[in-house]
Amino acid sequence: MDKEQQYKRVFKHLDVNGDGKISPPELQICIGKIGEDLSLEEAEFAAELMDSDGDGLLSFDDLVKVVESANEEEKVKDLKLAFKMYEEMEGCGCITPKSLKRMLSKLGESRTVDECELMIKKFDLDGNGVLDFQEFQDMMS
Structure with missing residues (x-):
C-alpha cells in the first residue's frame, strides 16, 4: 500500500x-x-x-x-540530532574531517583524515573544509 x-x-x-x-x-x-x-x-x-x-x-x-x-x-529534528553526533566536541557547529573520522570509527568504519576530507569536500558548498548543518542536510537528502 x-x-x-x-x-x-x-x-x-x-x-x-x-x-x-x-x-x-x-x-x-x-x-x-x-x-x-x-x-x-x-x-x-x-x-x-x-x-x-x-x-x-x-x-x-x-x-x-x-x-x-x-x-x-521530524526529519529535520532527527538530522539535527545526527549532526550533533558528528560535529566537533568543542561545539564549533560544524563537522570537521577529524570529527567525521571519530564518528565513523565509532560506527565501525575506519577512515583516514584524508579520506574524511575528501568525503566532506563533496558536500562542502562554501569551500571552508567543514560541513555546517545546511550542507549536512543537503548531503543527507
Missing part, C-alpha cells in the same frame, strides 16, 4: 459521516480515540489552522499537508 492509499484510508476513517471533509467534532472524536482530550473549541481552532479553503473543515489535501509537514519537521 503506497503513502497516498494510506492517507486515504486514514481520511476515510476520520470522515465519520462520509461527506469528504473532516469536521471539528470528527476531529475531536478521532483525538479521543487515541487517548487524548480535545475540547470542541480546541478542535475548531485546530481545524481552522489546518483548513486551506476557509470552510472550517479539513479536506483530504489539508490532512496530507499537515501529515507531510509533521514528517518534515
Whole structure:
C-alpha cells in the first residue's frame, strides 16, 4: 500500500459521516480515540489552522499537508540530532574531517583524515573544509 492509499484510508476513517471533509467534532472524536482530550473549541481552532479553503473543515489535501509537514519537521529534528553526533566536541557547529573520522570509527568504519576530507569536500558548498548543518542536510537528502 503506497503513502497516498494510506492517507486515504486514514481520511476515510476520520470522515465519520462520509461527506469528504473532516469536521471539528470528527476531529475531536478521532483525538479521543487515541487517548487524548480535545475540547470542541480546541478542535475548531485546530481545524481552522489546518483548513486551506476557509470552510472550517479539513479536506483530504489539508490532512496530507499537515501529515507531510509533521514528517518534515521530524526529519529535520532527527538530522539535527545526527549532526550533533558528528560535529566537533568543542561545539564549533560544524563537522570537521577529524570529527567525521571519530564518528565513523565509532560506527565501525575506519577512515583516514584524508579520506574524511575528501568525503566532506563533496558536500562542502562554501569551500571552508567543514560541513555546517545546511550542507549536512543537503548531503543527507
